[in-house]
Amino acid sequence: MNSGEIARLAGVSVRTLRHYHQVGVLPEPHRRGNGYREYTVGDLILLLRIRRLTELGLSLEEIPPLLSSEESGDVLQRLDDELAAQIALLTARRETIARLRATGARPDAPPDFAAFTTPGVTPAAARQDGDLMILLHHLLDEDGRDAMAGYLAAFARPGVLDTVTDLTNRFAALDAATPPAEIDRLAADALAAIPAVGDRIPRLDAPRVGELFAAYRDLAFNDAQRAFLDRVADGYGDGHGDGYGDGYGDGLGAG
Amino acid sequence: MNSGEIARLAGVSVRTLRHYHQVGVLPEPHRRGNGYREYTVGDLILLLRIRRLTELGLSLEEIPPLLSSEESGDVLQRLDDELAAQIALLTARRETIARLRATGARPDAPPDFAAFTTPGVTPAAARQDGDLMILLHHLLDEDGRDAMAGYLAAFARPGVLDTVTDLTNRFAALDAATPPAEIDRLAADALAAIPAVGDRIPRLDAPRVGELFAAYRDLAFNDAQRAFLDRVADGYGDGHGDGYGDGYGDGLGAG
């Protein structure tokens, strides 16, 4: 058989044949006078064996010992374990995707925090909000995430959601043209609303959180918004914020 | 933040950062006087977003549009379909592996034909047998495989198995030193045993099967073995073999 014929019979490309020769899983066959390779049924069977093994998920490097020796050892056990692990990974991805699709959240959102979405919020505010959630989710540990998820879930309570949406949009609208009185009113309204969204606000005491939140505040918000955040942090007092009160305020203001 | 710090915070390597710069998913940050990169919280968030998307299974190429636009479109749906397909593939592999492990067959065996294994057969004969099964399985279509699987399953019947094992070992032992009388006896015994292993022997009329079997016969068997196969093919008559009777004989002789 020529290259083309054995390739067709085995259902592989000629390039695949060449590759198998190069890496040594399939020996180079005899050449005819014109340089053409001349394959035998033995080569075809060997090729089919190699294909069966690659289709099980084995690498070409793992194959030669399996072709020659009588004992396959624990290869199948090992392969099965690997496959189980891969399937578990892919299944976890599907679960994440299912949760994202159920909440309609953006694809890069942490689904743990996505139960809470405010449909009435401006796109820009929603984006900042989502960004902060991603940062927070990554920095927190299990406990911190659970606490935060519970806190955000409280926002979704009927009645509360409208208030939060309103506060968020008013926050997003703050800029240099905003009269100081509106900042005061917004701060007062925000502080008044806080008891409604949950009795206990989670402590975000993971390392770096406060510092990074402060940096985000300086990066993403304007003077009016920062003034509001300071006002809210002050209104809170030290009992909660504990050193990163302003970073904390960010989460509130944008969330 | 320096490269090392943002990398540590995000849980990626510095090389990964560089790669993201190269392909353009993550913009190059400002450089300090000494050439060091200076990252911001904004970069960290962007990096975390990219990571979340890659961990969902998206390629780096697919990511930029998702980072900028409001609409994620049907990306999640598409991803989910891909993941489902991958999981189906891996699950099929696991099933193949489970069947192989259940029968104790070699890892490159077609499990369809692996229900039949003759434990008492010499390693060399078992290897030839397995090789032929691989070739056959690949060349046959669904119907052919089913017929062959049923035929082989008949070998596993109590009492029959011992006979087949005995015939196979006697076939494997044939060589130049074998007295012609033993070839005659073996052929007679084989023909006598055939009705016991199944009332209908499957027709292997897939294209190329006869030809390739004949080639295998010439390649893998010695003169005495070929003489036996001819004898069996003749004994069969034309009703079954139909042009590739000798190739057929191979399957029998080695199986």
Place this chain on the structure above:
DNA sequence: TTGCTCCTCACGTCACGTGAGGTGGC
């Protein structure tokens, strides 16, 4: 003569890992 097959390089893929070789910062 034309179309098909075969041949040998050799670069491209994808998301980085891994040195090599050199220079600031504490």
Place this chain on the structure above:
DNA sequence: TTGCTCCTCACGTCACGTGAGGTGGC
């Protein structure tokens, strides 16, 4: 002065795909 960090190339990975450029075979 020493160790740590940062920098820029640049090759390697894995299983081939895909031309490029040239030569036999019917």
